[in-house]
Amino acid sequence: MRRLRTLAAGAASVPITLFGLVLITFVIGRIVPIDPVIAIVGDHAPPDVIAHVRAELGLDKPLPVQFLIYVDRLLHGNLGRSVMTTHPVTTDIAHYFPATIELATAAILIALAVGIPLGVFAAARQGSRFDHVVRVLSIGGQSVPVFVLGLIFLLVFYVKLGIAPGTGQQSVIYEGMVPYVTGMHVVDAALSGQWDAFEDGLAHLALPALVLAYYSLGYITRMTRAYMIDALRGEYIVTARAKGLSARRILWRHAFGNIAVGLITVIALAYANLLSGAVLTETVFSWPGLGLYLTVSLLNADMNAVLGATLVVGLVYIGLNLLADLAYRLFDPRVR
Amino acid sequence: MSARVEMRGLRVSFPSPRGPVEVVRGVSLDLGAEKLGIVGESGSGKSLTARAILKLLPAAAHIRAERLRFDDIDVLTAGERQMRAIRGRRAGLILQDPKYALNPVMTAGAQIAEAWRAHHRGRRRQAMEAAVELLAQVRIRDPARVAGLYPHELSGGMGQRVMIAMMLAPDPELLIADEPTSALDATVQAEILRLIDDLVSRRGMGLILISHDLPLVSHFCDRVMVMYAGRVVEELRAADLAAARHPYTRGLLDCMPSLLHPKPRLPVLARDAAWNE
Ligand SMILES: Nc1ncnc2c1ncn2[C@@H]1O[C@H](COP(=O)(O)OP(=O)(O)O)[C@@H](O)[C@H]1O
Ligand SMILES: [Mg+2]
Numbered sequence: 001m002r003r004l005r006t007l008a009a010g011a012a013s014v015p016i017t018l019f020g021l022v023l024i025t026f027v028i029g030r031i032v033p034i035d036p037v038i039a040i041v042g043d044h045a046p047p048d049v050i051a052h053v054r055a056e057l058g059l060d061k062p063l064p065v066q067f068l069i070y071v072d073r074l075l076h077g078n079l080g081r082s083v084m085t086t087h088p089v090t091t092d093i094a095h096y097f098p099a100t101i102e103l104a105t106a107a108i109l110i111a112l113a114v115g116i117p118l119g120v121f122a123a124a125r126q127g128s129r130f131d132h133v134v135r136v137l138s139i140g141g142q143s144v145p146v147f148v149l150g151l152i153f154l155l156v157f158y159v160k161l162g163i164a165p166g167t168g169q170q171s172v173i174y175e176g177m178v179p180y181v182t183g184m185h186v187v188d189a190a191l192s193g194q195w196d197a198f199e200d201g202l203a204h205l206a207l208p209a210l211v212l213a214y215y216s217l218g219y220i221t222r223m224t225r226a227y228m229i230d231a232l233r234g235e236y237i238v239t240a241r242a243k244g245l246s247a248r249r250i251l252w253r254h255a256f257g258n259i260a261v262g263l264i265t266v267i268a269l270a271y272a273n274l275l276s277g278a279v280l281t282e283t284v285f286s287w288p289g290l291g292l293y294l295t296v297s298l299l300n301a302d303m304n305a306v307l308g309a310t311l312v313v314g315l316v317y318i319g320l321n322l323l324a325d326l327a328y329r330l331f332d333p334r335v336r
Numbered sequence: 337m338s339a340r341v342e343m344r345g346l347r348v349s350f351p352s353p354r355g356p357v358e359v360v361r362g363v364s365l366d367l368g369a370e371k372l373g374i375v376g377e378s379g380s381g382k383s384l385t386a387r388a389i390l391k392l393l394p395a396a397a398h399i400r401a402e403r404l405r406f407d408d409i410d411v412l413t414a415g416e417r418q419m420r421a422i423r424g425r426r427a428g429l430i431l432q433d434p435k436y437a438l439n440p441v442m443t444a445g446a447q448i449a450e451a452w453r454a455h456h457r458g459r460r461r462q463a464m465e466a467a468v469e470l471l472a473q474v475r476i477r478d479p480a481r482v483a484g485l486y487p488h489e490l491s492g493g494m495g496q497r498v499m500i501a502m503m504l505a506p507d508p509e510l511l512i513a514d515e516p517t518s519a520l521d522a523t524v525q526a527e528i529l530r531l532i533d534d535l536v537s538r539r540g541m542g543l544i545l546i547s548h549d550l551p552l553v554s555h556f557c558d559r560v561m562v563m564y565a566g567r568v569v570e571e572l573r574a575a576d577l578a579a580a581r582h583p584y585t586r587g588l589l590d591c592m593p594s595l596l597h598p599k600p601r602l603p604v605l606a607r608d609a610a611w612n613e
Contacts, residue, residue, distance in 0.1 A: 235436035241392055242431075243451045243502070244424030247416070253450075258441050333441055333486040 006329045014322055021314040025307045026070050030063070034301045039083050079311070080304035084297060089308035092293060097312065098183025099169060100282070100289030104274035106205050107212035112267065115217045119224025124251055126229055134221060141218030150211045150284035157207060165203050167286040174200055208285040212278060216270045223266045227259035234258070261332040268324035276313040339426055339509040339542065341367040341389055344403035348384045350396055360384050361566040367510070371536065371543040373553035373574070375588065376563030377605075382546045385563070386512045389544075390427060391419045425455045427510040428503030430532075433519035434495025438487040444471070444498040445483025448505055455506035470501040474531060493524035497531070504535060510542040518547070529556055550577075550588045562588070565612050584611055 029036075037054050038045075054060055058069045073080070079089035087095075115138075122134040157164035165171060169185045170178075174197040181188045186205055189198035231237070232255050240254045279291035286292070290309055297305035329335050348360035360381040365372065374382045387393055388404065391411055404411045406422055414422075423429075431437035439447055448470055449463035458466070464483070471479035474497040487495060496516060503511060513532055517525035529545075533556050536543045547553045554560050554574040562570045562585045570582040580586055587605045 235431055235433070236439040238392060239429075239431060239437045239499075239502075240439070242390060242423055242429035244420045244422070244454050244506070245450070246420070254439055254442075258439065261441075333443075334488055 003330075006335065007326055009329075011322060011326075014318060017318050021311065021318065022071060022074060023067075025311050025314070026067055028310070029070075029303060029307050030066075032303065034303055036303055039301060039303065074311075079308035082297065082302055082305040082308075084300050084302045084305060089304050092305065093290065093308055093312055095183065096288060096293040097290045099185065099287060100275060100278055100291060102184035102186060103205065103208055103212065103278055103282070103287055103289060104271065106209035107274050108216060108267070108271045110209060110213035111216040111220050111270065114213070115220035116224050116263075118217075119221040120228055120251060120256060122221070123225045123228030123232060123255075124247075131225075134225070138218035138221040141214045141216075144214075145280070146211055146215050147280040147284050149214060150208070150281055153207050153211055154284070164207050165200070167204075167284075169201065169204055169288060170197065171200050171204075208281050208287055211285075212274055212281050216274060219270055220266060224259070224263065227262055228255055231255040231258045261328055264327045264331075265324045268320040272317045272320045275316045339368075339407045340405075341365065341510065341542070342403055342405045343385075343389070344401060346385060346388055346401040346404060347399070348381070348388060348393065349398045349400075350394075351398070356398065359566050360388070363563070363566070363568055365561060365568075367542050367544065369509075369540055369542050370559065371533075371545060371557040373557035373560040374544060374546045374563060375548060375550045375553050375560060377548055380563040381566040382563055383514050386514060386544055386546055387429070389510075389512065390423050390429060392423070392429065424451060424503075424508065425506045426508050427512060428506070428508045430496070430499050430503055430511065430513040430516045432515045434487065434490070434492060434499050435519070437499060438490075438495055440487050443484050443486055444490065448483070448498065448502045451502045451505040466505065467501070470505055471498070473504070473535070474498075474501045476501075492520045493528060496520060496524075496528050500528075500532060500535070504539075507539075508541065510544070511536055512544045512546075514546045515548070516545075532556075550585070567612075569611060582611075583608065 036057065037050055037059065041049055041053055058066055061069070077090055079093075081087065082089050082092050085092055118134050118138075122131045125131055153164075154167070158166055174189075174194075178185065178189045178194055178197050178201075179192055181191050186198060186201040189195075189201050234255075236258075237250060237254060240250045245254075275290075278287070278289060279295055281287065282289045282291035283295055290312065294306065294309040296302075297309065343363065343365045346360055346363045347358055349356040349358040351357075359379075363381070363385050365385075374386065376382050384393060384397070388399055388401075389406060389411065391399075391414070393399060399412070401412060406426070409418060409422065411419070411422075438444070442450075445464055445467045448467035449460070452458070452466045452470075453460070453463045456463075456466075468479045468483050471482055476482050476494065476497055482490070482494065482498075487498075490498060499516075511532070516532065517528050520528060529552070532543070532545070535541075543557070545553055545557055550560070550562070554577045557574050560572060560574050560577065561568050562580075562582065564584050570580060570585045572580060577589070580589065583606065
């Protein structure tokens, strides 16, 4: 019962954040100098057609009313149509988002598998040469723009060495062979047992995932190291040593055990960044994800698509934040 | 079953911008199955002296001695592996404040079981049973329930009992208690000290009890060592406390309020630069 209450407290701020998100996308939609009517009917439509469409969209009504109409549409899952693809924006997003999830998930898994051990061992050997190397590496990940890194990777591994496939999600020969289930190409290939396509998909996933992973690696490593240094100063570490435990057990069970829950927030934020910040990587690698969709929509002034994609990114942040908060309340005995 | 600790001329120093600062300056002590009290004001080097026996000093500390042995093991040259065989198994360390000294995300039972398993062969279940049994030995009521509690759910006195149970789990020969009651309410201080005293006596262990409370220590110990500014200024049998000679020891005695001989005003503890020599 008490646990239920702490969980509810964690979710309390969500409606406010959601409202803010909806309001912001609404305002952006009104202040950009793009007329949604012209975008639909074209520059040369007769005035009465323009007026008709304007009324149909409710754009002749006062702003508060327009906002209510906007909210009502959102509640019905209606994000409008994309001018560019002519599909409903929801359909487009359902089509493009899984590829982004696939890429971001691969990237975060790599970043965690590498970043957490690096951070833990750097903290255990604070001030050592290893620690300095790790610091330089992790600062590098934050300061090299992803598209530069992406282009370098493509140049080295695809053009020069020829050990990586080119851009995109799959090779042309597998096009259309993997049935659509989750939309995540590699997962779908595995589900349908097409291991050739699966391997091909993994190979395509490798470079963009590594580029994105390197971007998060710095953040995860630095936070892990900082948390660990703090934990290792604790008196309970002296106690653990006095018990005669092994260095490894002290490091992982006692020190890391204390920071693990705190790291969840860090990981959630890094993951949200990957889900939304994959724009440049997706463009460089022609990865058919939400970032690519957003970029192309922006370049085409396709406002419904832009706002829809922005809403989804915002929802991802809110959702992951909520999850991290709930995990914190569930797993940390001090909060419970 | 008791180890001998032999310490000759222990020196501990820390680097500082103006060169190394020596904070323990030639301390010697000998210990068998007896209870030794170390008394002195804060910063006099009590903790460092005691922790040197387990080689559990801060990373920056530099340690030297003519001799520092735990039984047949030369602590000065022993590696981590050898020291781990001493820590916990042969000598336990109880720290001042259970609020910080216990791992906040592990249950009391898990922390005791871990100490038990580090030095006994046994399954997890067996270790948990041993933990509950140890909690009963430190006179915790309802030990099975307490084993499932996290440190923040324990009172200071309970926390310190858990700490004691944990350090007794591997059956050590020596217990080092570093101000084990300084963070506790006055009402539970005596209880915890009596518990330690009782367990140590019953198991025939050696004890090093660190405190800044001279009368209290002399009540529980056979011998008392008085430290001042990194040195031992006086060492005497607890029974001979009244015969203490050193002005600092006398000062410590005089500064204690007494119900039998009340003073209108407590004297201020005197210090003298000459004692540093
Ligand atoms: N990590 C450290 N770095 C620098 N100086 C320290 C450190 N730990 C202890 N000291 C110094 O050593 C002296 C003795 O410390 P300690 O043995 O803990 O004293 P006590 O336990 O008697 O209060 C203190 O005055 C303190 O300034
Ligand atoms: Mg101390």
